[in-house]
Amino acid sequence: MSEACRPDVTVFNSALETGIRSLVILVANFPSAMDLQRLVDFDYLVVHSGDLEGPESLHPPLPLREGELLVRRNIIESGILLMMSRGLVTRIANAEGIFYQASDYAKPFVDSLTTPYMRSLIDRANWVRDTVGNMDTTDLHNLINGFFNKWTTQFHPLGGSNKNE
Template identity: 40%
Template sequence: MTSHLNGQLEVGLRVSVLLASVFPRGLDIGRLVLLDHALLHSGDLGGPPSIHPALPLRSGELGMKRTVISAGAELACRVGLAEVVADSAGIALVASERAPGFIDLLTSPYILKLTDRASWVSKSLGQLSDQNIRQQMSEVFGHRAEEFQLNDDHGPGI
């Protein structure tokens, strides 16, 4: 049986919701990984209740998330909900103009929770550096910040 939890469709929707919440700014894959983790585990970071359960090893999700987020981002781009942009800062993903309208059409309780948490993530963590976000996560999970370092060796990027 195939698991749909963290499948490409679900992650593509999460990526689209996150990108729409920071529009017109874009996010690179590394930042998407951090903000997606915060989106799902917002309660751990002092935000609204977490969407995903508080499993003991949830901090370990970060190390495996890059490949999953990349696949979801690729799907969001293929269906026109996100676009890849390159500028002097590097390569980033930006919500397309149609993403907010598409997301507004979705009314499931899960999507409503995602949009609520994405708004919280954008307001609470959106202006922080990746290092500051990692530090907050390290304090919550009791791990060293180095454990949250994300590099390009974890999978394909956009």
């Protein structure tokens, strides 16, 4: 049985999927290097651009998607490592921390991906760069936390909880 036909093999939320998205984000922001948290934030905004009143989101707006923020970091880190192993991403360590940057091979690789989904992904990555690319880390963190706070309050009972009900 080929890998593509195995029911236990998934591309959705895999290191491959998040690695490609991270690569597209890094290419859109080249020559800037990004730390892992900024990549996580940008990845969320690329996938859910509609939350920021941008282009239609790439993925559907599922309820309770704040859980994505909790698991996204590890998956994205695995994806970055996969892209690094292929020479598409470079890791830069300095006194400020660890950063990632698209390599010289990244843009030609991304440009060769021509499916409608990839074109939409590239468009969203460019939109996120233009919209929040110059935002400082604290403001970006507050923006992302604002989504999280909005979603969690949507699921609190009106008037507070009553343990006797």
